[in-house]
Amino acid sequence: MRDTNEKAVQAMRAFLEAVGLNLKEQGMEQTPKRVAALYEELFDGVGRNPEEIWRERFASDTKGIVAVTHIPFHSICEHHLLPFFGEVHLAYLPHDGQVAGFGKFVKLVECLAHRPQLQERLTMQIASAIEKGLDAEGVLVVIEAQQLCMTMRDPRAHGTQTITSECRGVFRDEASLCQQAWLLLGGKRE
Numbered sequence: 001m002r003d004t005n006e007k008a009v010q011a012m013r014a015f016l017e018a019v020g021l022n023l024k025e026q027g028m029e030q031t032p033k034r035v036a037a038l039y040e041e042l043f044d045g046v047g048r049n050p051e052e053i054w055r056e057r058f059a060s061d062t063k064g065i066v067a068v069t070h071i072p073f074h075s076i077c078e079h080h081l082l083p084f085f086g087e088v089h090l091a092y093l094p095h096d097g098q099v100a101g102f103g104k105f106v107k108l109v110e111c112l113a114h115r116p117q118l119q120e121r122l123t124m125q126i127a128s129a130i131e132k133g134l135d136a137e138g139v140l141v142v143i144e145a146q147q148l149c150m151t152m153r154d155p156r157a158h159g160t161q162t163i164t165s166e167c168r169g170v171f172r173d174e175a176s177l178c179q180q181a182w183l184l185l186g187g188k189r190e
Contacts, residue, residue: 008036042076045114050125053100053108054133060097065138065177067091067184068105077149078116086145086161091181092130093138093170100134108133119145119164127166138171140181 012032016023023029067090074085088109112125127141142165151157171178179187 138169
């Protein structure tokens with residue numbers, strides 16, 4: 001454990017003892033250290049700049065919409081510090097054929113999800129990062145997730161999913177392009 005985490009280890013130890021756990025009797029002596037290390041990983045997106053992800057872009061002849069779907073993610077709800085997780089689906093219309101490698105989108109989602117978050121904000125941040133970083137003409141982001149802060153606290157909510165979307169640029173302004181993007185992401189024909 002690095003010295004910078006010792007404060008987190010001590011805080012976790014104090015928290016667990018404050019809620020009534022005897023760390024010696026429960027066989028949990030290393031739990032504060034493990035939890036501090038886990039949260040360091042879960043929050044490793046804090047302070048990272050998503051703009052750095054777009055350093056390498058490619059010129060292509062594409063004139064069509066590019067979609068990347070089923071990007072798995074996990075994040076921590078800032079309200080209760082419980083996980084929410086699911087999949088990100090995104091589509092963008094490149095500007096002058098400028099595209100990024102598909103792995104960059106996975107890195108973007110991870111960067112933004114690895115910080116205390118709200119699903120709605122995460123959806124907007126991903127859309128903004130693609131719009132700005134690639135100078136995309138249009139962006140559509142859809143996130144489907146399970147919120148443990150809801151399902152663990154209310155048994156009636158078991159299996160509930162939350163879905164958020166953010167639409168930018170020409171996808172917001174031109175209905176036919178928006179419909180195309182939704183269809184690429186698995187939407188239904190109307």
